[in-house]
Amino acid sequence: MAYARTLAATFAYFLLQQRDIVGLGLFDDGIQSYVPPRWRPGHFKRILSLLEGKARGQETNLSKTLEQISNLNRKRSLIIVVSDFLTPVADWEKQMSHLVAAGHDVRAVQILDPAEESLEYGKAALWEDLETGKTLYVDPPEAAENYKANFSEHQSILRYAFEQHGVRYQIAKSDTPLYFALLELIRTQRSQARAAYAKGGARK
């Protein structure tokens, strides 16, 4: 969470520095807080104060969120979606394609903890889903193999979906320095000729 917020702040700062106007939306089961894109003194502070707010911790509803973004930004924009993208792809794939079809430059930044890839984390305990609150008794050494298979399958579907819909996709691992993610973003941005204007949507 802290990594995602810092990353969003970093993106915002970078874009503001190059005189782009930047907005911010925080979402869980929809957009909960929103700062419209502007460029004026104090705007960055507003963005930061929004990022410092407390998360509600509701279940992620990405499809609804993407729909709301679409409604909020009629102009073509650079939309950076920062999420773990661990919800089923089929749920939000359609809304994502609508967004791209609307002419937005949509970027997906998937924040992952290394443990989420390997499950080398924790101990035999009741594991609680942060979003749904559902608990399972999980013994990591035993569950790891199955988890890894499920996880990599999800990632494949995710990657394929983004490719299909022309969404640029990058993974930001929480154990890597922030500038890696920024550099990755810049690299893809530069190769993007049509990105004359940018509007950003970010979430943790």
Add this chain to the structure above:
Amino acid sequence: MNFLSPWFLAGALLIAGPIIFHLIQRRTRDRIQFSTTRFLSESAPRLQKRSQIQNPWLLILRCLIVALLAAAFARPFIENNQTQLLSSDASETRIILIDESASMQRSNLHANAIEKAAEISESLSPNTTLAVYSFAGSIQSIFSPDQWNAALPNDRPDIFKAALANREPTWQPTELGQAIDFAISEFDQFSQETNTRSKRSLTVVSDFSSGSEIAELASIDWPDGLLIDFQPIESETAQNLSLQWLGWTDPLASLNFARVATRSHGYENETSAILNVADANSGSAITETIQIKVSPDQAQISLIPIPADAEGPFYITLLGDEETYDNRIYVAKSEPRKVAISLISEAEESTLEQTSFYVEKAITGWKEPLPSLSIQKPDTSLATADLYLIDAALPESTAQMIRERIDAGSTALLFLDSEQRLPTLEGITRLSPWSLNSRSEDYALIGDIDFQHPQYSPFANPKFNDFTKIRFWNPVSLQHPSSESIRTTASFDDRSPATLEIDIGQGRLVIWQGSWTPQSSQWVLSSKFVPWFQTLAERSLNIPTHNPIIDLREAASIPTEMAKTQDGQALQDGIEAPGLYQISNDNSNRWIAANLSSRESITTPLTIDDWEQLGVPLSNDSQPASPEISEDELKALNSVEIESEQKLWRWVILTAIFFLAVESLVAIKLKSQSQEQPA
């Protein structure tokens, strides 16, 4: 190491519990938050690999606790040498008690009992140690374990028979309870002496008559493993008529009646009998024979007239009963004890001013003891007396003689009314200095009396203990030498002694401060005087008051040297048989009649039910239904005893508690450590 309840060791299988719990990864209550559980599947609790057993020390502790608890419940004990002695061919200690009470006087009962004991001795295994005791009123050792063990096994029956050969039944009552109690203590003593635990068997050979004293058996704490084998000796007939002395109707009447009860035991029909009273010395009948009829299990009381001029002693004989051992009772008339009183005085006449006058008056009418008074001068030769009243200053030789008489058992009372008598006092007591100091008061009162003392104990009752009305004129204070033998029995209000008593040899000297005259005090006129004097006279007699008709148990307390047989022969071992005896001391001679205990006449035998009611552990020989103790049962009994002595389970439980405490500490420490680690 052995176990009393080894099946409890199966409880050690519960060790598997801690092991399994340690192997199963605990279903934790810890919660871990994770981004999504979509890709996770629930894990089942699983066994750890051996290398992954958590907290092996804790596991070892828990296993130890379970194992120790199982061991404690199994009641461990350590077999020692003592247990080895208790195998089937191990030693046995057997005690045989042979009844030699009066009821065994019947026909051949005693001979049969001896024969039975000999039979038992022959059947014993060579490992058995035998002790034989006879019992009646007292218990005597006939054959000791040492004698038995010293003899070669083949010679034992002969030696045993020889020891029993000259035995005769006594006339004592059957103290069966006492004898069995004694035998149990002998078993214990024998075990302690030899430091062995042998099998214990007790055999009682007796007629088991209902008159036996068995009440004590109810309070005996029967030792484990002891079985009593009762060997009854049956007589040809259990029928018996008995005589019992009940007393005189009125000893002072001119025609006196002897009250006698005739009881029937075991007869099924009314029985006729004849009572015959004869003079013991001449053997001639003194009354006509009396015909009586006795109903079954009833008593017939007869009044037998005894002429006043017949002095006795007598015996009453019952005719018509087959069992003759208890058919005669002896009767002696009570004779008062005689007390000889000698008053040593210089007075010529017995006038109102003389002590002799009041002594003569005081003894008038005494029946018990019967007094005889002699008055003599101090310088004449000393008469023999039980009680000397010294109312004069004595020459040194007479004082010496008095001292000798007191040493021999006489009592002397010295009236100390003047300083002239102090040399006499010193001569008799051989103690000094004594002194008399005059007091200024007109009279003195008795201030303190030792009512515990036998001389004053008759006055201890609050009705009689008021001596304050008696005045002692012209009082003087007596100072006596400090000696432990001098006891102040009464003192005046200035704490100077009024009466002193000194034990000298077998007798005593009583010192009366003052004299027995009205000029000296109001004492001789008071109601206390005669009883006090009579108490002194009784105390001067060394023979206690005796009922002349007693049973043999009471007769046993009479010193052998004082008793003689009816025809004047000296006795060897005191009064042992029913009969008439002369009791004599220096001054008196009287008859006593010693009779058989009436309980010895109750010849109907005791039944198994009687024993069972008393909780007596009967052996299979006495009670056919009870099974014999097998070797295994014997071992088990022995194990129980050893285990109960060692009580090792207590130590095992204590060790388990210790490990439990350690386990708790370790567990608490481990938990706190795991909580410190981040999840």
